[in-house]
Each structure stands twice: as structure tokens, then as C-alpha cells.
Amino acid sequence: MDIRIIKFNTMGDKRGALIAVEENSQIPFNIKRVYYIFDTKKNVIRGKHAHRNLSQVLVCLNGSCRVLVNDGFNKEEYLLDQPDKGLYIGNNIWREMYNFTDSCILMVLASEFYNPDDYIRDYEQFLHMVAQNNDIYTTLNN
Numbered sequence: 001m002d003i004r005i006i007k008f009n010t011m012g013d014k015r016g017a018l019i020a021v022e023e024n025s026q027i028p029f030n031i032k033r034v035y036y037i038f039d040t041k042k043n044v045i046r047g048k049h050a051h052r053n054l055s056q057v058l059v060c061l062n063g064s065c066r067v068l069v070n071d072g073f074n075k076e077e078y079l080l081d082q083p084d085k086g087l088y089i090g091n092n093i094w095r096e097m098y099n100f101t102d103s104c105i106l107m108v109l110a111s112e113f114y115n116p117d118d119y120i121r122d123y124e125q126f127l128h129m130v131a132q133n134n135d136i137y138t139t140l141n142n
């Protein structure tokens, strides 16, 4: 699965802490867009989609939330609860974010500008697409 945790270096001194991230360094792509999710209401599940061509890094700047990632074959769950922990998500991964604490601020760094056409919002369509990609891969490698 094209998923990994990225640990950021915290520069701390007696005044407190600071984290700096740069594109193509701590963040493995050019950052074209930043958005953040906050004030999420109780029992809300956000996301519930995949992207065809979009890399993202999710960082919980305050509070915590959980992220379920699913490549159509395997599912993994991550807890984002530290500002020095980034979750990288590659293409064609279904994601759901939930269990937001009241104070949660989830920042997302994205490799592309907002494009509603890049979203796969239908789960059955997502499963169909990854199965098709897998068939093509198997054919090319046998």
C-alpha cells in the first residue's frame, strides 16, 4: 500500500517547539495546496473517497483523529495524535477520517490543486478500478 508515516524533526528549545517542512524534502512532492479540517462535529466521518492522481500528507496539528486507509485489498488504521507525525497517502487509496477530538486541527498538504474530477467517491467504483488495475498489472508481469 502506498502509505507511510513520516516523522518530522522537532526543533525545540526552552521556548517551546517548532517543526518546518519543505516540499521535496520532508514532504515527498511539490506542495500545491494546503487545507485544514477543524471544528468537526461528533460522530462525523470525513473523506470516504480516493484520488486518481493526488499525493497527500495528513498532519494532526492539535487533538487527534483516526484514518482508515484501504487499497481495495488491505485496510490499515492510523492514529494521528502528534504534530510531528505525518501520514503520506498515495494514489488510488480509499480514506476515511473519524474519531475527531473537539480540538482536532487536521492539516493536509497536497500535490495538486483542487480538482473535483480527480475524486472517486463511489466505493463500488473504487473497488472495480483497483481490481482492473490489478488485472492489468498481473497481465503485464506474467
Ligand code: TYD
Pocket (backbone or CB within 6 Å): 033, 035, 037, 045, 046, 047, 048, 049, 114
Ligand atoms: P470534501 O472533499 O467533501 O471534504 P472531505 O473529503 O474531507 O469530507 O470537501 C468539502 C468542501 O470543500 C467541498 O465543497 C469541496 C471544498 N473543497 C475545496 O474547495 N478545496 C479543497 O481543496 C478541498 C479539499 C475541498
